[in-house]
Amino acid sequence: MEASDGHFTRQTGPTDFLARLSSADARDLIQASQRKLFARNEFIFKAGDPGRHVYFLQQGRVKICQPAPEGKDVILWFCFTGDMFGMAEVARGGGRVVHAQACEASEVLVLSQNELTDYLKTHSAAALPIMQVLADRLRALGDVVVNLINDDAQTRIIKLILRLATRHGIRVGQDIHLNIHLTHQEIADMVGTTRQTASSVLGHLKRQGLMRLENRRIRIDSMELLDEMTNST
Amino acid sequence: MEASDGHFTRQTGPTDFLARLSSADARDLIQASQRKLFARNEFIFKAGDPGRHVYFLQQGRVKICQPAPEGKDVILWFCFTGDMFGMAEVARGGGRVVHAQACEASEVLVLSQNELTDYLKTHSAAALPIMQVLADRLRALGDVVVNLINDDAQTRIIKLILRLATRHGIRVGQDIHLNIHLTHQEIADMVGTTRQTASSVLGHLKRQGLMRLENRRIRIDSMELLDEMTNST
DNA sequence: TCCAGAATGTCGGCTGGCCGACAGACATGG
DNA sequence: CCATGTCTGTCGGCCAGCCGACATTCTGGA
Numbered sequence: 001m002e003a004s005d006g007h008f009t010r011q012t013g014p015t016d017f018l019a020r021l022s023s024a025d026a027r028d029l030i031q032a033s034q035r036k037l038f039a040r041n042e043f044i045f046k047a048g049d050p051g052r053h054v055y056f057l058q059q060g061r062v063k064i065c066q067p068a069p070e071g072k073d074v075i076l077w078f079c080f081t082g083d084m085f086g087m088a089e090v091a092r093g094g095g096r097v098v099h100a101q102a103c104e105a106s107e108v109l110v111l112s113q114n115e116l117t118d119y120l121k122t123h124s125a126a127a128l129p130i131m132q133v134l135a136d137r138l139r140a141l142g143d144v145v146v147n148l149i150n151d152d153a154q155t156r157i158i159k160l161i162l163r164l165a166t167r168h169g170i171r172v173g174q175d176i177h178l179n180i181h182l183t184h185q186e187i188a189d190m191v192g193t194t195r196q197t198a199s200s201v202l203g204h205l206k207r208q209g210l211m212r213l214e215n216r217r218i219r220i221d222s223m224e225l226l227d228e229m230t231n232s233t
Numbered sequence: 234m235e236a237s238d239g240h241f242t243r244q245t246g247p248t249d250f251l252a253r254l255s256s257a258d259a260r261d262l263i264q265a266s267q268r269k270l271f272a273r274n275e276f277i278f279k280a281g282d283p284g285r286h287v288y289f290l291q292q293g294r295v296k297i298c299q300p301a302p303e304g305k306d307v308i309l310w311f312c313f314t315g316d317m318f319g320m321a322e323v324a325r326g327g328g329r330v331v332h333a334q335a336c337e338a339s340e341v342l343v344l345s346q347n348e349l350t351d352y353l354k355t356h357s358a359a360a361l362p363i364m365q366v367l368a369d370r371l372r373a374l375g376d377v378v379v380n381l382i383n384d385d386a387q388t389r390i391i392k393l394i395l396r397l398a399t400r401h402g403i404r405v406g407q408d409i410h411l412n413i414h415l416t417h418q419e420i421a422d423m424v425g426t427t428r429q430t431a432s433s434v435l436g437h438l439k440r441q442g443l444m445r446l447e448n449r450r451i452r453i454d455s456m457e458l459l460d461e462m463t464n465s466t
Numbered sequence: 467t468c469c470a471g472a473a474t475g476t477c478g479g480c481t482g483g484c485c486g487a488c489a490g491a492c493a494t495g496g
Numbered sequence: 497c498c499a500t501g502t503c504t505g506t507c508g509g510c511c512a513g514c515c516g517a518c519a520t521t522c523t524g525g526a
Contacts (some may be wrong), residue, residue, distance in 0.1 A: 042374060067381045076375055088368035091361065097372060109462050120360060128324065131252035133366035135321035139330060141374040142299050142309055148381045149425035150301045153483065183503065192382035194484060215493085216503090229510060386513065416473060427514055433476060449473085450525090473522070481514080491504070496497100 060106025
């Protein structure tokens with residue numbers, strides 16, 4: 001068991017892009033870019049915007065979600081300190097297809113497309129980490145797709161929690177804390193169910209003592225037991 | 234390569250990686266890599282393999298699918314002539330999580346991880362097209378996720394067909410031909426339904442004169458009408 | 467050319483989970 | 497510290513789509 005639902009290792013998170021750059025490359029990136037601040041819930045960009053900038057999250061938390069016709073936005077992933085986002089549209093061209101919204105007050109570095117290509121010309125070693133981030137997300141989305149296709153609502157929710165825990169969880173004593181403010185509605189939207197179903201599944205898990213929600217933040221009591229529920233019931 | 238210029242948005246296919254390289258870069262890539270042939274249905278790699286090589290499809294068609302616990306493989310996407318695949322694991326490290334299987338006799342260029350990094354050092358302009366390919370797939374998977382979450386079976390199937398047509402369709406007279414051999418089962422697996430439901434939806438569409446299946450290959454009579462069915466019924 | 471194995475068409479029963487509805491519990495900013 | 501709007505728990509009715517089963521058609525390899 002090596003891949004998707006395995007156990008977690010790095011604290012820096014597999015998503016910490018900035019940490020992967022050499023310190024010289026990171027310094028130059030900071031120098032080449034412009035610093036910007038965003039308030040909680042503010043949009044950094046929205047679907048439909050031109051999309052000529054890449055962002056690096058220096059501090060804070062950002063939610064990437066893709067709007068669907070009837071206002072049902074789907075949360076694709078979260079960005080944490082060190083993460084890069086907005087890259088896809090810059091590389092590929094065309095406008096934004098997703099929103100990027102600050103979950104809390106956040107500080108980002110902004111680089112225009114031209115600045116990025118210039119930077120890459122002189123810092124070719126930075127290309128690989130970028131590919132890594134993209135590759136990593138590709139794999140994560142692949143898992144999501146498989147999950148959506150094969151699993152029932154309860155399993156989807158459990159696997160979502162495990163995915164988040166693996167990527168963003170912090171061990172606190174016996175527990176694992178997820179420092180993401182999530183409503184049942186948002187969980188449902190990430191997993192393709194209704195709020196009601198999500199509520200009932202989460203209630204069920206809570207009653208089994210597998211996890212809690214404290215102030216809309218997930219606390220996991222036992223990854224192992226949660227994982228087991230995946231193949232049964 | 235050609236995919237003749239009809240009324241289509243993008244011709245060369247957004248997926249044609251090799252076409253995006255400068256001719257010098259492409260030449261060097263071919264020189265640095267090793268040529269390999271695969272028979273129809275042969276696996277180029279399987280989930281669990283080490284995954285230290287990138288592949289460039291010179292000729293043929295390759296199916297990328299991710300295995301799920303109970304043997305229900307999910308087809309994530311297809312690669313056509315000029316496409317790159319196997320990049321994600323090379324960039325990210327870790328074993329393969331997907332299978333790559335030749336849909337027909339295919340010819341690929343193989344590059345080891347080291348050869349790739351060496352190549353990128355001397356051909357830094359090639360980094361951007363790689364990012365483009367990854368970004369493009371990321372976006373495609375995002376669409377799939379939203380589609381899976383929001384739409385019912387019929388709409389999912391129609392949108393799948395439209396996606397494939399947009400990316401890989403070839404205009405032939407009034408029709409658009411999709412040169413991909415697909416069984417109902419495979420369509421169902423891409424879209425998260427059962428074979429029976431897929432059969433019935435496809436039968437329905439055929440009866441409406443919106444599309445046909447000739448020798449397991451999709452022929453679309455009217456993209457417009459198909460598209461309309463997306464928002465109704 | 468022929469034939470076995472694969473793919474398709476279709477039916478009915480059954481159920482997971484959607485939908486609407488509402489009461490109670492928070493949490494947050496004034 | 498309170499009020500209000502948001503979030504959570506839970507219920508019952510209902511239906512899209514799953515499942516199993518079967519007959520029929522197709523097709524690709526020998």
